[in-house]
Amino acid sequence: MALPFRPATGPATRKRRQFLSREEIVEAGAKVLARDGYDALNMRSVATELDVQAAALYRYVDSREELDDLLFDHLMADCVPGLDGADWRADLRAFAAAWRLRLITMRDATRIALGQVSIGPNIAPLMDVALSILRTSGLKDDELIEVYQACMLLVHSLASAEASYLELAAQKDAGGLRHAPPQPEWVASYPTLWALAERLAAPPDFDARFAFGLEALIAGVERRLAGETP
Known part of the structure; x- marks a missing residue:
């Protein structure tokens, strides 16, 4: 997802008391x-x-x-975590975890669509750190751009799903989230789906889901660096 750079327009500081900034x-x-x-x-x-x-x-x-x-x-101000630079995998995990935490702790932050976000003064350092981490891995520039885009969508999408689930769960009071029983004809038509229905309907472990997605991304990068075809 390409992000446009934001033009520096508009008053930067408040000059007179009756004016806004x-x-x-x-x-x-x-x-x-x-x-x-x-x-x-x-x-x-x-x-x-x-x-x-x-x-x-x-x-x-x-x-x-x-x-x-x-x-x-x-x-997103001051969201860049401290990194030791010893290993790109550890740095990517730390970066992604800090970004995810910011998204899920700022109410409704994930409801602002990434497609309408430009590169501003707080997004720029986040992007620079992520791209620098991936360049350190040894990826070629065209490849690291694709991995960066995948990482951005992974973090934002999972954080969005987590925030939405937690909000919905809170609205259900003590009753929790409920799922309608499957229709008999659906059970017969989609046996694998219904064999896993109970697991699919279980309360999600978002920490595990986030870790799984990020590790899968890292493993894909490692295969690429090893010259294996994805």
Whole structure:
């Protein structure tokens, strides 16, 4: 997934008391997101948080889509973990774990679509570290780009699934998540599916799922480096 670089436009700092700044708008958006969730996030709710009219925001932020873009970058601030550089596999695990933790601890962060996120000041260091780790592995540049894209989608997709599951589970109170019993004709038509239905419906172990996916990705890189055809 290609990410565009964000142009440096708009006022960077607040010059006069009655004026807003882009940073204030993004921080207000982060407060709305953390307190009320993504469904409540819009230009009007952010303006209310700042005690201004919604029209005042458009001088600094062009659209709701740009607000999402700026906000996602804001949420990723200082997410790069400390790495020792001794082994690219350990560094990739540490990087991916830090990114996953940030995504699942920031309310509704994964609901901001990656497709509308550009490279901002907090995304750039994350990308640079990940690409540097993969280059250290010995991958060619075209290959490491593909592995980076796969890693990005793996982390974001699993974090999104985890966040959604936890939110849904919390809404079910003590009853937990429930699954309808299979229809008899489906059991006959899809025997393998229903033989595994109980396991598929069990509460997921997201730590194990994340580790499995990441280790599979690392193993694929190791096969590529060894000259094996995937």
